[in-house]
Amino acid sequence: MxxxxxxxxxxxxxxxxxxxxxxxxxxxxxxxxxxxxxxxxxxxxxxxxxxxxxxxxxxxxxxxxxxxxxxxxxxxxxxxxxxxxxxxxxxxxxxxxxxxxxxxxxxxxxxxxxxxxxxxxxxxxxxxxxxxxxxxxxxxxxxxxxxxxxxxxxxxxxxxxxxxxxxxxxxxxxxxxxxxxxxxxxxxxxxxxxxxxxxxxxxxxxxxxxxxSSPRWLAAHGHIEKAERALAACRGMTAKQAESDFIIKKEIDEIRSSVEYEKSxxxxxxxxxxxxxxxxxxxxxxxxxxxxxxxxxxxxxxxxxxxxxxxxxxxxxxxxxxxxxxxxxxxxxxxxxxxxxxxxxxxxxxxxxxxxxxxxxxxxxxxxxxxxxxxxxxxxxxxxxxxxxxxxxxxxxxxxxxxxxxxxxxxxxxxxxxxxxxxxxxxxxxxxxxxxxxxxxxxxxxxxxxxxxxxxxxxxxxxxxxxxxxxxxxxxxxxxNDPDCKPWTSRTWAPPGYNDRKDLIDQTRAAEQHKAIAEVEHVEKAGEPSGQNGFHDSAAAENGTVKH
Incomplete structure (x- = not known):
């Protein structure tokens, strides 16, 4: 949780x-x-x-x-x-x-x-x-x-x-x-x-x-699944929740790509x-x-x-x-x-x-x-x-x-x-x-x-x-390694796909908010009160989406 x-x-x-x-x-x-x-x-x-x-x-x-x-x-x-x-x-x-x-x-x-x-x-x-x-x-x-x-x-x-x-x-x-x-x-x-x-x-x-164990060290030694579980534990998630989590998947993909390059x-x-x-x-x-x-x-x-x-x-x-x-x-x-x-x-x-x-x-x-x-x-x-x-x-x-x-x-x-x-x-x-x-x-x-x-x-x-x-x-x-980025301009730099550092933060927050809303709605449709699930309840409460 x-x-x-x-x-x-x-x-x-x-x-x-x-x-x-x-x-x-x-x-x-x-x-x-x-x-x-x-x-x-x-x-x-x-x-x-x-x-x-x-x-x-x-x-x-x-x-x-x-x-x-x-x-x-x-x-x-x-x-x-x-x-x-x-x-x-x-x-x-x-x-x-x-x-x-x-x-x-x-x-x-x-x-x-x-x-x-x-x-x-x-x-x-x-x-x-x-x-x-x-x-x-x-x-x-x-x-x-x-x-x-x-x-x-x-x-x-x-x-x-x-x-x-x-x-x-x-x-x-x-x-x-x-x-x-x-x-x-x-x-x-x-x-x-x-x-x-x-x-x-x-x-x-x-x-x-x-x-x-360090997720990156695990991935570098061929233990991708263990690396994903380690990341999930740090996020307060179960392994099952991590399988569909946007942030976990994105970070694991980055780690896997980095490890594959480094092995070469x-x-x-x-x-x-x-x-x-x-x-x-x-x-x-x-x-x-x-x-x-x-x-x-x-x-x-x-x-x-x-x-x-x-x-x-x-x-x-x-x-x-x-x-x-x-x-x-x-x-x-x-x-x-x-x-x-x-x-x-x-x-x-x-x-x-x-x-x-x-x-x-x-x-x-x-x-x-x-x-x-x-x-x-x-x-x-x-x-x-x-x-x-x-x-x-x-x-x-x-x-x-x-x-x-x-x-x-x-x-x-x-x-x-x-x-x-x-x-x-x-x-x-x-x-x-x-x-x-x-x-x-x-x-x-x-x-x-x-x-x-x-x-x-x-x-x-x-x-x-x-x-x-x-x-x-x-x-x-x-x-x-970005030739267009200088130390004094690096504060606003962000990875490809984002306009700047603020856009990265905003998109990450929006993705998590969307996921939290979807999870709460899914639980409520199934007839389970959202407050019975600590993770769902915490996520929804954080983003103001719990319905009473």
Whole structure:
């Protein structure tokens, strides 16, 4: 039974459940990202893994720039490798099985970390092993969500991955503030060890999702009937209802045509860099957007936020971290709405400009006055950081993950998605490792660098990104290969047979309305009250056709 309708199209509970369960991969990512900032200033963690002038005296303990950078950033080396191996894993085992294997890899990394006693290298190694799982999940989950979600809610469903990243960061901050006063290793081992729960939820939960395989992956492996059932489940329909449904038939025909074409072309890694069909264009675009997401500067705050706010004179940087995390999480809900309502291009362009503006304020304030002696400057810097996070959480944070799931054709989606995500992790590593060196030399002027990168991101989106909202993944492929369509005109493009994007939406809605009316009339003629059939009743009520 359909839960609700969007643009006249039924949306089933399965679409929502698949998006939420798969998004636990994002929660794992966020939890691992958020915990390290607070771990670095926990007393027992410092005593065990930092360099101490006087053994046992935490006030003399500190991390060297190299050691701190490696502990933070080796996670990103693991995620880089994981993102690249995630593509063949997802294609070979299928999206669901691949995610379960990647959860197991993350668990191994957590165990390595919590069994360390005094060896910082073991902590760094464990984070790198966990990174293998996190990186592979970061490539697989958005792709899986985009392949299963109906086009009308694909942006929202894919953006739940980013929502869960922010939720994971916030939960990590909250757990850290609760364990920081625990005696001994429990203060930091508890934070890391709780990370075992999240992959268990994902691995077990996805197993119990019926029809949980990607329709496009099923079709590519010759299971057209299963693909149709998977689409029907996401629409809240039975297999019998799907047999006569206009939307299902149209989407299955598109998928079948796309698969048949793709079988005639050998899809290897080199094809991702072929100039034909704008493959190279889209690969470079995806890699650029993922790189620029890191260069917004968000992880400057998430990785080193506790250290940053200590340096501006905040007495309890744990609390400030929670404030930032809460702003990040809360504003991402707005991002779900914005990316669905206004498409992809406008939010990313406006977001880039907004983020640049507040980073400039952050950097200028910290450079003009000493925030440790000027309380007003310190407050201004925290406010500007929160306003930067507001813009990031509503635009660039969810938007880029959505685009990675819907920009590439099916035959190379896993590989191109892996290359794009790997670019994200390369810059993640560079920022994580080199930030201590850079801030030591230029301090808060580092914000000017990120401000410029945000403006560059807005320009790249305007010149090169096509608007992919409201159309099927197969239609997105057609759009990129239409010589008459340009990025700045793509908002109105629609597949052949439609005048523009609005006409596509209107015709889809009209087709569903006509079908709903016909079904209700058929039921009433047969003498069955329409209210006894949940699907018919919901469809008719949505379109105002129920007769009383």
């Amino acid at each position: 359909a839960l609700f309708y969007i643009q006249g199209v039924p949306i089933g509970y399965m679409s929502i459940m698949l998006a939420v369960i798969a998004s636990m991969g994002g929660f794992i990512f966020g939890f691992d990202t958020g915990q390290i900032s607070d771990l670095l200033i926990m007393p027992d963690f410092l005593l065990r893994f930092a360099q101490c002038g006087t053994p046992g005296d935490v006030s003399t303990c500190s991390f060297s720039t190299v050691r701190e950078g490696l502990i933070v950033s080796l996670l990103s080396i693991g995620t880089l490798v994981g993102a690249l191996i995630g593509a063949p894993t997802a294609d070979f085992f299928g999206r669901r099985r691949a995610m379960q294997l990647e959860c197991l890899m993350f668990v191994v990394g957590v165990i390595i970390q919590i069994t360390s006693t005094h060896t910082w290298e073991q902590i760094a190694l464990g984070r790198m092993v966990s990174g293998f799982g996190v990186g592979a999940l970061s490539a697989a989950v958005p792709m899986y969500q985009s392949e299963t979600a109906p086009p009308q809610i694909r942006g929202t469903m894919t953006a739940t991955y980013q929502l869960f990243i922010t939720f994971g960061i916030l939960v990590a901050y909250c757990i850290s503030i609760g364990t920081r006063h625990m005696s001994g290793a429990g203060s930091w081992q508890t934070v890391i060890g709780i990370g075992l729960i999240w992959p268990a939820i994902l691995a077990v939960g996805i197993q119990f999702m019926p029809e949980a 072309v050998k899809a290897g890694w080199l094809e991702c860099f072929a100039p034909e069909r704008k493959m190279l264009y889209r690969t470079l675009l995806g890699m650029s957007l993922q790189s620029l997401q890191q260069l917004t500067g968000a992880n400057y705050f998430f990785y080193y936020g506790a250290t940053i706010f200590q340096s501006v004179g905040i007495s309890d940087s744990f609390v400030t971290q929670i404030i930032l995390g809460a702003v990040n999480f809360g504003c991402t809900f707005g991002g779900l709405y914005i990316m669905e309502k206004f498409g992809r291009r406008y939010p990313l362009i406006i977001g880039g400009v907004w983020q640049s503006m507040w980073l400039f304020v952050f950097a200028a304030a910290g450079t003009a006055r000493n925030p440790q002696t000027d309380q007003g400057i310190g407050t201004l810097m925290i406010v500007s950081a929160c306003l930067f996070i507001l813009g990031y959480a509503t635009t660039w944070a969810p938007g880029i993950w959505i685009l990675i799931g819907e920009t590439f054709p099916t035959r190379t989606r896993a590989k191109q998605g892996a290359l794009a995500t790997a670019s994200n992790w390369v810059w993640n590593f560079l920022i994580g490792f080199f930030t201590p060196f850079i801030t030591r030399d230029i301090q808060f002027r580092y914000g000017f660098v990120f401000a410029a990168c945000n403006l560059l991101g807005a320009v790249v989106v305007f010149l090169f990104l096509y608007e992919s909202s409201d159309i099927s993944l197969e239609a997105v492929d057609m759009m990129y």
